[in-house]
Amino acid sequence: MSDETETILNPSSPEGVAPFALKDCALIAIATGQQALTLKELRDNLVTINPNSIYHHFWGGLLEPRFEEREYNNDFASWARRGLHDDKLAERLAMVDPSFYSDLEDLRQELLDIIEERLDESEYLPWMLATEPFEFIRAQIVVFDTDMRVERPEQLGELMPHLSTSSIFYHFIDARRRLSDSSDDFRFWLASFNGLYQELSTQLASIDPYFETLTELRQQLTVIFQNCCLGVNR
Amino acid sequence: MNILETYARVAGEEVLDQLRQLAKPLQGMNVVHVNSTAVGGGVAEILTKLVPLMRELDINASWEVITGDEEFFQCTKSMHNALQGNQVPISGSLLRHYEEVNADNADKLRSTLEAADFVFIHDPQPAPLLNYCPNRKGKWVWRCHIDASHPYRPVWKFLQPFVNNYDASIFSLAAFARALPHPEYLIPPSIDPLSDKNIDLELNEIDAVCDRFSLDRQRPLIVQISRFDRFKDPVGVIRAYRLATKFVPSLQLVLAGGSATDDPEGKIVIEEVKAAAADDPDIHVLLLPPDDHRTINALQRAADIVLQKSTKEGFGLTVTEGMWKGKPVIGGDTGGIRLQVINYHTGFLVNTPEGAALRIRYLLQEPDKIEEMGKKAKEFVRENFLMTRHLREYLTLMVALLHSAVDRIELG
Numbered sequence: 001m002s003d004e005t006e007t008i009l010n011p012s013s014p015e016g017v018a019p020f021a022l023k024d025c026a027l028i029a030i031a032t033g034q035q036a037l038t039l040k041e042l043r044d045n046l047v048t049i050n051p052n053s054i055y056h057h058f059w060g061g062l063l064e065p066r067f068e069e070r071e072y073n074n075d076f077a078s079w080a081r082r083g084l085h086d087d088k089l090a091e092r093l094a095m096v097d098p099s100f101y102s103d104l105e106d107l108r109q110e111l112l113d114i115i116e117e118r119l120d121e122s123e124y125l126p127w128m129l130a131t132e133p134f135e136f137i138r139a140q141i142v143v144f145d146t147d148m149r150v151e152r153p154e155q156l157g158e159l160m161p162h163l164s165t166s167s168i169f170y171h172f173i174d175a176r177r178r179l180s181d182s183s184d185d186f187r188f189w190l191a192s193f194n195g196l197y198q199e200l201s202t203q204l205a206s207i208d209p210y211f212e213t214l215t216e217l218r219q220q221l222t223v224i225f226q227n228c229c230l231g232v233n234r
Numbered sequence: 235m236n237i238l239e240t241y242a243r244v245a246g247e248e249v250l251d252q253l254r255q256l257a258k259p260l261q262g263m264n265v266v267h268v269n270s271t272a273v274g275g276g277v278a279e280i281l282t283k284l285v286p287l288m289r290e291l292d293i294n295a296s297w298e299v300i301t302g303d304e305e306f307f308q309c310t311k312s313m314h315n316a317l318q319g320n321q322v323p324i325s326g327s328l329l330r331h332y333e334e335v336n337a338d339n340a341d342k343l344r345s346t347l348e349a350a351d352f353v354f355i356h357d358p359q360p361a362p363l364l365n366y367c368p369n370r371k372g373k374w375v376w377r378c379h380i381d382a383s384h385p386y387r388p389v390w391k392f393l394q395p396f397v398n399n400y401d402a403s404i405f406s407l408a409a410f411a412r413a414l415p416h417p418e419y420l421i422p423p424s425i426d427p428l429s430d431k432n433i434d435l436e437l438n439e440i441d442a443v444c445d446r447f448s449l450d451r452q453r454p455l456i457v458q459i460s461r462f463d464r465f466k467d468p469v470g471v472i473r474a475y476r477l478a479t480k481f482v483p484s485l486q487l488v489l490a491g492g493s494a495t496d497d498p499e500g501k502i503v504i505e506e507v508k509a510a511a512a513d514d515p516d517i518h519v520l521l522l523p524p525d526d527h528r529t530i531n532a533l534q535r536a537a538d539i540v541l542q543k544s545t546k547e548g549f550g551l552t553v554t555e556g557m558w559k560g561k562p563v564i565g566g567d568t569g570g571i572r573l574q575v576i577n578y579h580t581g582f583l584v585n586t587p588e589g590a591a592l593r594i595r596y597l598l599q600e601p602d603k604i605e606e607m608g609k610k611a612k613e614f615v616r617e618n619f620l621m622t623r624h625l626r627e628y629l630t631l632m633v634a635l636l637h638s639a640v641d642r643i644e645l646g
Contacts, residue, residue, distance in 0.1 A: 142633050144258075
């Protein structure tokens with residue numbers, strides 16, 4: 001039985017819900033040539049850096065080689081700890097939630113406020129040399145259609161373990177930048193089912209994607225989709 | 235089964251779907267890679283697989299090798315060292331010869347290069363080719379495999395005008411990039427898990443290689459595989475070994491490497507290494523043919539610990555290879571080694587022979603640690619440094635270049 005036939009046979013399938021278009025993406029990093037060896041240089045660079053670079057340093061790391069758990073959820077906080085050895089600044093920067101800000105300019109301003117506050121607090125930080133430079137990187141993202149269409153969330157649950165990690169990145173992470181309510185593509189689609197998948201949507205919203213690898217995130221999404229779809233009364 | 239399908243068994247089917255999707259807009263395009271050696275060294279190894287893989291994705295990929303005489307390669311070896319920071323003045327006549335050799339090669343390759351949709355020029359040796367192809371129609375990319383972060387300035391000043399005119403460049407790490415007037419993409423290199431150098435070997439093959447070189451399988455073995463190059467610090471490795479043998483007298487050391495056709499300095503360094511090894515029967519200095527990949531594979535697998543005590547390193551593919559064999563790596567705290575060796579997880583970063591000796595002692599006392607770190611090292615490579623990831627980034631770069639400076643490109 002084809003997926004299409006299944007959907008047609010399902011009497012409770014809401015009419016007019018467009019199938020979910022599974023996409024994938026690939027990122028390619030680009031050196032901006034801008035780097036900082038002091039906190040003041042980081043601040044000065046942040047004023048003018050391409051907003052795409054700010055995005056990359058919050059989220060791009062998920063698609064880059066890294067080891068084990070992320071201690072901090074963005075590269076600025078990591079550098080404050082590992083390059084500048086300033087734990088206070090690292091902790092403050094680590095608590096910046098990029099999805100809280102309506103656009104990257106607001107996020108830039110928040111970072112600048114935190115850094116300037118710390119520069120004011122410390123006599124030595126404005127001139128202290130970091131043990132490693134902060135390299136500003138930006139990225140180009142290429143998005144492509146996998147040509148796979150999913151009619152119902154149950155099918156998505158079955159497909160989830162087989163999706164590439166970059167597809168997870170596109171739909172669950174990158175979507176936060178694309179969608180006006182900073183949610184993700186899955187929740188955006190589930191909203192079309194008139195509350196039928198409310199529990200699934202709530203559980204997806206509760207995932208904190210900052211500290212997981214994409215592989216772990218995929219596993220978490222699989223479990224949530226499969227468990228929540230079991231309880232849906234179609 | 236084609237090569238791509240074989241890779242699916244190691245990297246996963248979804249990776250192949252992704253490659254096919256990304257390659258769609260590039261199908262039928264002519265892509266030419268140019269470097270200066272067909273065998274020996276990391277670049278040749280990467281191209282050996284990257285080019286056929288591109289072809290399987292219906293991209294017309296080819297690989298050209300420029301030719302040169304001894305004088306040319308002396309010049310380019312000096313350039314290589316100068317880009318890595320050594321103060322190596324190069325005479326005007328040698329630099330003129332470098333340009334002449336490139337002009338001669340351009341005469342042979344011009345029609346292919348000018349007609350190509352993408353040309354990837356690897357490292358400084360063929361960099362001037364672009365200047366001799368005035369009717370080029372495609373995008374030209376300079377791929378720098380070297381850590382050029384702190385070059386000897388007069389040599390960089392000579393090279394930069396050749397590089398400036400490219401449409402883009404590629405560096406292995408952001409820290410290696412130079413200020414250039416075009417996008418500088420960041421792509422770490424990779425290893426081929428199915429090549430003779432990395433494929434799983436039967437125990438009896440490993441034993442046979444050890445027998446051939448009189449290595450005692452019952453005694454601890456440390457191995458450094460790399461070209462005989464001062465930046466790889468083989469003499470420092472011998473010092474580290476000597477310091478460690480005070481605590482582990484049964485230790486054996488293998489220093490093995492091939493010689494690339496574009497590296498005339500290798501012979502001098504080998505003599506230095508042999509002199510440092512003196513008559514110690516447990517130091518094995520092996521000069522292997524550049525295509526003796528299975529022997530290198532077996533030596534890495536026979537080792538308890540893999541060393542790469544470089545003082546300068548582009549990326550350090552031998553580190554990746556060692557990790558892929560499930561070995562902890564003691565590596566120099568430099569360049570791309572830092573991206574791979576994570577202290578207490580996949581190995582140790584060191585700055586001196588003393589530091590290397592300390593970590594050798596520590597690990598040989600803790601066999602469980604060797605096993606635990608080796609497992610982590612292998613998984614880290616599987617996720618990040620296999621050929622499929624490398625190919626994906628080349629495809630992404632080519633698609634990105636077709637769309638110029640746009641941050642977000644939607645295909646289809």
